[in-house]
Amino acid sequence: MCGIVGIFDLQGQRDIDALQLLRMNHSLRHRGPDEDGLHCEPGLGLGHRRLSVIDMASGQQPLFNADRSVAIVFNGEIYNYRLLMAELRQFGHVFRTHSDTEVIVHAWEQWGEQCVERLRGMFAFALWDRRRHLLFLARDRLGVKPLYYGQASDGTLLFGSELKALLAHPAMPRTLDPLAVEDYFAYGYVPEPRSIFQHALKLPPGHTLSIRAGQPLPAPRQYWDVPFTPHAHASEAQAGDELLARLREAVRIRMVAEVPLGAFLSGGVDSSAVVAMMAGASVSPVNTCSIAFGDPAFDETRHAELVARRYGTQHHTLQAGQDDFQLIDLLANLYDEPFADSSAMPTYRVCQLARQRVTVALSGDGGDESLAGYRRYRLHAREEKVRSMLSSSLRQSLFGTLGRLYPKADWAPRFLRAKTTFEGLARDTTDAYFHSVSILGDAMRARLFSPALRHQLQGYRAVEVLRRHAAASPAPDALSQVQYLDLKTYLPGDILTKVDRASMAHALEVRSPLLDHELVAWMSGLPAHFKLHRGEGKYLFKKTLRPLLPDSLLYRQKMGFSVPLASWLRGPLRQRLQDRLLGPTLAQCGLFEMDYVRHLIEQHGSGRRDYSAPLWSLLMFEAFLRQVLPVAATPTIVIAPAMALD
Secondary structure, X not given: OEEEEEEEEOOOOOOOOHHHHHHHHHOOHHHOEOEEEEEEEOOEEEEEXXXXXXXXXXXXXXXXXXXXXXXXXXXXXXXXXXXXXXXXHHOXXXXXXXXXXXXXXXXXXXXXXXXXXXXXEEEEEEEEEOOOOEEEEEXXXXXXXXXXXXXXXXXXXXXXXXXXXXXXXXXOOOOEOHHHHHHHHHHOOOOOOEOOEOOEEEOOOOEEEEEOOOOOOOOOEEOOOOOOOOOOOOOHHHHHHHHHHHHHHHHHHOOOOOOOEEEEOOOOHHHHHHHHHHHHHOOOOOEEEEEEEOOOOOOOHHHHHHHHHHHOOEEEEEEEOOOHHHHHHHHHHHHOOOOOOOOHHHHHHHHHHHHOXXXXXXXXXXXXXXXXXXXXXXXXXXXXXXXXXXXXHHHHHHHHHHHHHOOOOOOOOHHHOOHHHHHHHOOOHHHHHHHHHOOOOHHHHHHHEOHHHHHHHOOOOOHHHHHHHHHOOOOOOHHHHHHHHHHHOHHHHHHHHHHXXXXXXXXXXXXXXXXXXXXXXXXXXXXXXHHEEOOEEOHHXXXXXXXXXXXXXXXXXXXXXXXXXXXXXXXXXXXXXXXHHOOHHHHHHOOEOHHHHHHHHHHHHHOOOOOHHHHHHHHHHHHHHHHOOOOOOOOOOOEOOOOOOO
């Protein structure tokens, strides 16, 4: 696991400033503390930070082919590299190392841009082919590993594993993208391909980008998508057996490492299943790590300890303290753009704990998206049944009226909180799902944003992100459709971003067996009732795991890896919240209506409303402005004119 950076002259073959390349590379030292490497030639500079995991003796980068006409910097792991190495040797390729990095170089020589279709793993890499005068950027199918790129004001293309690498170059503009601000306050993160800055983009998962000097920067090319191709008829038992067999294989190939290896064990179904598979494939006890919370409503450690005892793991637990709020500024620096998932705090701590004992950790990420584990899938399926029975005009009239009249009863029992349901039923499928996942709804964002920001948006709404993906979706049914939307947005934009930054901050490599692309493709083709059955998410997965895990774990209410945010913002974090949100940073940036910010703080503090998610989003945006884009340098933040994606 590593960090990569680069500078490419889009105009020709000017000399690359080696000092600027070094600064960019040094900004990612946390991703690869073991070694670093730089290469410069006319028109191109490549940088690499290395965390040694495989072929520790000879896997240094940048790595070249035999005649040095091809160079690569690579972040990730290719799990089928030994099979590819054997295949490439049959074509006459000679290997100088035992690294998966060199396999990519030879795969490029053999198959060109189609080489990515042969790779099984998590990866982001930049490859330079001098003979073809081509720079080739690639990102893995599901977006486990990040890759940013952007055009600098000096006519160069900058790229790197994190935004901070691009921002380390003085020619990188820091103009905010107003559409990204809208997206952030809707989703809590900035979905691909945008970043918070107008001139920097994320290469989308499953895409490549081929760049030549003197030519316009092309659009990325998609080489893979989640297929959602239905399987041939199979019984429930047969499908369950194949699901476990495929998971065992996905776990097994991720246990190859020349360094200590362990697992996150939250006490949920997915991480527990991964640990069970690891224990079955390991001759020694598995190292496992968990985070504990003082609030029992958020604490899953007893379930994690149950699994740890069952499989004899070497289990370690860290208590998350009530004074962990110093992480707010640290997280702003880690993520480089506003990021509002509060579970980034315990994720950071569990990575810190794991790194004390291992260099590689397996996680259970991805199971909820592929196997319909989120509660919102169940609610969406119920709403879809109602939508299918009534015309659009009747739904809008009936439920739109009820949604407007029904009070927002955050304080009431869940079954009385019908306002959101009524509002969702009045919408079409995609808009309704957007409404259910939004941190701030359309009306709240309109009240929060200043007139200047609303003008810059030119009518743009963040729901367009989901509409764009929905239009390209191969999903055959309503449940698969929203799973597809999450696989394209929430998974890479939130879950995988959170884990990558938190783990790389501690030079820890995290591998996710449930995100093996072959497994994901197979799971996508399962019938909807194998995923969500009579209100039970992960139906087939849980049923198949019953011999391996207790029912008390499999069928308990899902908790998620979250923190008691609402009570923190009314208690130990209340004064800091007021000081930060009502301080000079938000007031001077010109993006927000400060009277509405005060309203949110007062209503939440009184207990009348739960505005914890919007307030946390504002808190993290304020930290981003202070830490990454200090307003002291510019009294009012520069916002670019809105620019739609192609």
